[in-house]
Amino acid sequence: MTAGLLSIGTELTRGELVNTNAAWLGEELTGLGFDVVEHVTVDDELERIVTALHRFAETHRVVIVTGGLGPTSDDLTTEAAARAAGVALRRDDSVVEGIREKFKLFGRVMPESNAKQGDFPEGAEILLNPVGTAPGFAMTLGQARFFFVPGVPREMKHIFGESIVPAIGALAEPRTHQVHLRTFGMTESGVAEALRGLEKTHEGLTLGYRAHFPEIEVKVHVRAGSVAEAERRSLAIAEEARTRRGDAVVGGRDEAFADVVARAVRAAGKTLAVAE
Known part of the structure; x- marks a missing residue:
């Protein structure tokens, strides 16, 4: 609707x-x-x-x-x-x-x-x-x-x-689910090339792209027979997208690149100094 x-x-x-x-x-x-x-x-x-x-x-x-x-x-x-x-x-x-x-x-x-x-x-x-x-x-x-x-x-x-x-609420058709992926180190066109063909092989899939320096965000949106099916399929397709782009994927919707870097630095027991 x-x-x-x-x-x-x-x-x-x-x-x-x-x-x-x-x-x-x-x-x-x-x-x-x-x-x-x-x-x-x-x-x-x-x-x-x-x-x-x-x-x-x-x-x-x-x-x-x-x-x-x-x-x-x-x-x-x-x-x-x-x-x-x-x-x-x-x-x-x-x-x-x-x-x-x-x-x-x-x-x-x-x-x-x-x-x-x-x-x-x-x-x-x-x-x-x-x-x-x-x-x-x-x-x-x-x-x-x-x-x-x-x-x-x-x-x-x-x-x-x-x-x-x-x-x-009664008018809505809750049959969709969307997964967000954040990438770093690739251009928007490069990300699109890496995901070429996904929409043709997965029914109900729509990919969206958003360039927000220094990241490219990919939205994996799936419409299916039910919310549960849409969620299952969108997660599976997102995992396939991650495989195609390797370490360029740095996180999900709520994981900004700066957060990922900070977490990696802490996990390695390192410190980071910046100057402006």
């Missing part, structure tokens, strides 16, 4: 902020069993957001939209969602009162502009946000179930874990 990610914010399209949300969400959705096939970033322009929502509604089953739920004039995501659905905005007074109470906890008075964070497209499901002021919401457009969440990473991650994962 496919999933798409739509990030909204002019600060992203201008390069003023790095879109870490999309990377995190892509990895989480992949782990759940979704095929994440598209990341799109749109600036804070109403018609362009509406156009993106319409297209995603016809091409994916699950869509997560981040950003644009704040209280300022350039926060247009909720309005765009209502327009895309052809429904009106409705204010939830209990949500507004909850935001007002959060301000009181800090000894402040809620600016009236924050009241717009209590507006939702008619018929949308509200996703509560206990760690921030902007609630999210969920709604169906076309063939897709959309989840709208704040762009603040801490708030987005909380709503994803508490509200979105339980909602999409």
Whole structure:
């Protein structure tokens, strides 16, 4: 089942902020069993957001939209969602009162502009946000179930874990497993040459490469009949990949080259001095 990610914010399209949300969400959705096939970033322009929502509604089953739920004039995501659905905005007074109470906890008075964070497209499901002021919401457009969440990473991650994962769990197809291998001392093309033919001989295998100096990371992703089968096969293929590349493989996903070197130095009873 496919999933798409739509990030909204002019600060992203201008390069003023790095879109870490999309990377995190892509990895989480992949782990759940979704095929994440598209990341799109749109600036804070109403018609362009509406156009993106319409297209995603016809091409994916699950869509997560981040950003644009704040209280300022350039926060247009909720309005765009209502327009895309052809429904009106409705204010939830209990949500507004909850935001007002959060301000009181800090000894402040809620600016009236924050009241717009209590507006939702008619018929949308509200996703509560206990760690921030902007609630999210969920709604169906076309063939897709959309989840709208704040762009603040801490708030987005909380709503994803508490509200979105339980909602999409039944839609996922958990039949994949991915193994990460880190290499050192080979070029990206050299690693690819060493693994030539693996995808043709192993059904359901997709190899991915990521150059991150001084390492090349290889992702061994297998889709099979079950998670257990996918894990078994991906581990076996990863071992075959290790054999093909010999001592160029220095570790797995959480084993950076510096960590491997430090461990080898300690195991040998040696010390290492560096100067900059």
